[in-house]
Amino acid sequence: MVSGELKLARPAHVHAAKPMRHALAAFLSALEVPDVEQVDVITAVGEALANAVEHAYRGSQIPDVSLRARLDADGTLAVDVIDGGRHLPVVQHIDRGFGLRIVRSIAQSIELDADAADGTALRMFFKLSA
Amino acid sequence: MSDRSTFEVIKLSGELDVARKEELHAALVIGASARAILLDMSEVTYADSTALTEMLRFSTQAERERVPVAIVATSPQLDRIIHYAGLNEVFKIFIDRGEALSYLESAS
Numbered sequence: 001m002v003s004g005e006l007k008l009a010r011p012a013h014v015h016a017a018k019p020m021r022h023a024l025a026a027f028l029s030a031l032e033v034p035d036v037e038q039v040d041v042i043t044a045v046g047e048a049l050a051n052a053v054e055h056a057y058r059g060s061q062i063p064d065v066s067l068r069a070r071l072d073a074d075g076t077l078a079v080d081v082i083d084g085g086r087h088l089p090v091v092q093h094i095d096r097g098f099g100l101r102i103v104r105s106i107a108q109s110i111e112l113d114a115d116a117a118d119g120t121a122l123r124m125f126f127k128l129s130a
Numbered sequence: 131m132s133d134r135s136t137f138e139v140i141k142l143s144g145e146l147d148v149a150r151k152e153e154l155h156a157a158l159v160i161g162a163s164a165r166a167i168l169l170d171m172s173e174v175t176y177a178d179s180t181a182l183t184e185m186l187r188f189s190t191q192a193e194r195e196r197v198p199v200a201i202v203a204t205s206p207q208l209d210r211i212i213h214y215a216g217l218n219e220v221f222k223i224f225i226d227r228g229e230a231l232s233y234l235e236s237a238s
Contacts (some may be wrong), residue, residue: 014149021147021176039207042176043214050148050178098179098215105214 004031005070012065012084017049020067024079031071037128041077044106045069047099048081048122055083066118077126084119134197136163137234143173146181154181158188160195166238167192168230169201177208182215189221198222198237200230 006027010016021042028038045067052065063084071077103110107124114120138161146154160167169185171177185201192199200222203209212218224230 014151017147017178018145018149021145036206039210043178043207043211046147046176046178050180054148054180097183098217101216102179102211102214 002031003071003073005068007066007068009064009066009084011062012053013062014053016065017046017053020049020065021046024067024069027069028071033071033077033128037126040106041079041126041128044103044124044126045079045081047103048079048124051099052081052083052122063119071128075128077128078123079126080121080123082116082119082121134163134165136161137166137168137238138164139168139170141170141173145176146174147176147178148180151180151184154184158184160188160192160197164197166234167197167199168227168234169199170227171201171203171205171208172227174203174208175205177205177211179211179215182211182217186217186220198234200224200233202227202230 004027006024008020008023010020024045025038025042028041033041049065049067065084066080066082068080068082069077103124106126108127109125111123112120113123140157142154142157169188189199202224203212204225209223212221212223222230222233224233
């Protein structure tokens with residue numbers, strides 16, 4: 001499988017989740033990731049993005065939400081969603097409702113880093129068919 | 131007690147994500163005269179847990195009011211996220227609109 005990397009950031013408005021999902025889909029398509037695997041990755045990452053943007057507001061300041069995806073040649077896809085805030089919205093809220101259940105059902109493993117330099121990071125690993 | 135005689139269709143389309151939470155909340159309402167409801171999601175291409183939460187609220191309320199609901203869903207993403215959330219046992223999901231209508235005829 002070919003490798004590649006995607007990095008993007010947008011102000012964490014609720015309307016940011018859709019174009020960021022689309023950018024990830026285009027990235028996965030360019031790397032020829034099969035459709036069914038794309039659907040699952042987009043679903044899991046979509047949950048992380050939704051949580052990050054929904055709870056990002058802190059007063060008048062809107063932080064950025066960042067998405068970083070890296071596909072290695074062995075088929076391991078690592079995706080970070082970083083909320084850019086200092087008050088852990090991803091961690092606080094993703095376990096509400098179905099979000100975390102969905103992420104855990106799809107991702108091989110997940111890691112939470114509340115002390116990432118640019119906010120709280122949720123890192124998801126996916127094993128794609130090489 | 132209202133007279134429940136209306137067969138209602140609610141149609142949703144596009145990508146149902148966090149940005150459309152309020153729109154979904156407003157759309158998923160049990161009409162006072164509803165006898166049965168077809169929730170047509172055949173043109174929905176993406177849903178996140180925001181949409182599932184609203185669908186569950188709607189479904190629970192319909193069950194309480196004894197109004198059968200059938201959901202038509204054809205997108206692979208929608209089908210898969212419903213399964214991942216464990217809601218495939220809760221919702222009545224149909225790929226085929228005709229089968230959904232038959233179910234509602236027999237259930238209402």
